[in-house]
Amino acid sequence: EHEGRELLKECLLTTEKYNGNEHPSSVTHLLNLATSYSRSKNFVEAEHLHREGLRIMETAMGSEDPSITVPMLSLAVTLYHLKQDVEAEQFALEAVRIHERAFGNKSLIYVLLANARKLDCLISIQARIGNDDADALALLKRVLSIQEKELGYKFKRW
Numbered sequence: 644e645h646e647g648r649e650l651l652k653e654c655l656l657t658t659e660k661y662n663g664n665e666h667p668s669s670v671t672h673l674l675n676l677a678t679s680y681s682r683s684k685n686f687v688e689a690e691h692l693h694r695e696g697l698r699i700m701e702t703a704m705g706s707e708d709p710s711i712t713v714p715m716l717s718l719a720v721t722l723y724h725l726k727q728d729v730e731a732e733q734f735a736l737e738a739v740r741i742h743e744r745a746f747g748n749k750s751l752i753y754v755l756l757a758n759a760r761k762l763d764c765l766i767s768i769q770a771r772i773g774n775d776d777a778d779a780l781a782l783l784k785r786v787l788s789i790q791e792k793e794l795g796y797k798f799k800r801w
Contacts, residue, residue, distance in 0.1 A: 644683060651676045667703045670696040674717055686724045693718035709745040712738040719765070728768050735765040 655672035662668050677692035697714040704710050715738040722731035769778060 644679070648676065648679045651679055665699055665702065667700055670699050670714060673699075674714060677717065677721070681721060681724070686721050689721045690718065690725060693721050707741055707744065709742055712742050715741075719768070723768050726771075728772050732765070732768045732772060735768065739765075 651672060655669060655676060658666070658669045658672055673692045673696040677689040677696070680686070680689040680692065693714055697711065697718055700708075700711045700714055715734050719731045719734040719738065722728075722734065766783070770776070
C-alpha cells in the first residue's frame with residue numbers, strides 16, 4: 644500500500660514537472676492517489692485530492708464539460724463516506740445534469756455513466772438524507788428502461 648502510493652505520488656510529480664501543476668493530465672494521477680487513500684479509509688486526504696482534481700478540470704475544461712463528471716462523482720462518493728451527504732448529493736446530481744445536457748438522458752452512455760457503485764452511492768445519499776424513495780425508484784426504473792431498450796430485455800450484466 645505504501646509503496647504503491649509512493650509510485651502514484653512520483654507519477655504525479657513527474658507529470659506536474661513536465662506539464663505544470665494545473666494541467667489536466669495530472670488529474671488522473673490525483674484521482675488514482677485519492678482512490679488509494681480511500682481504500683485505506685483516509686477519506687479526508689482523498690477528499691482533498693478529489694477537490695483538487697475537480698478544480699483543475701473545471702478550470703481547464705469549463706464547468707459544463709462532461710469530462711468533469713468523473714472527478715465530480717468520485718468526490719461525491721468520498722463525501723458520502725465522510726457523511727457529508729448534502730454536499731455529496733449536490734455533486735452527484737450536478738454530474739448527472741451535466742452528462743444529460745451533453746448526451747441526453749436516454750442514451751446508453753448515460754447508463755454506463757450511472758454504473759452501479761455511483762448510482763448506489765447517490766441512492767444511499769438520498770436515503771440517508773431522508774429523500775422520498777419514489778425519486779430513487781424512478782431513477783432506477785429509468786436506467787433499467789434504457790438498458791432494456793439498448794441491450795434487450797434479457798441482457799446479461801457485465
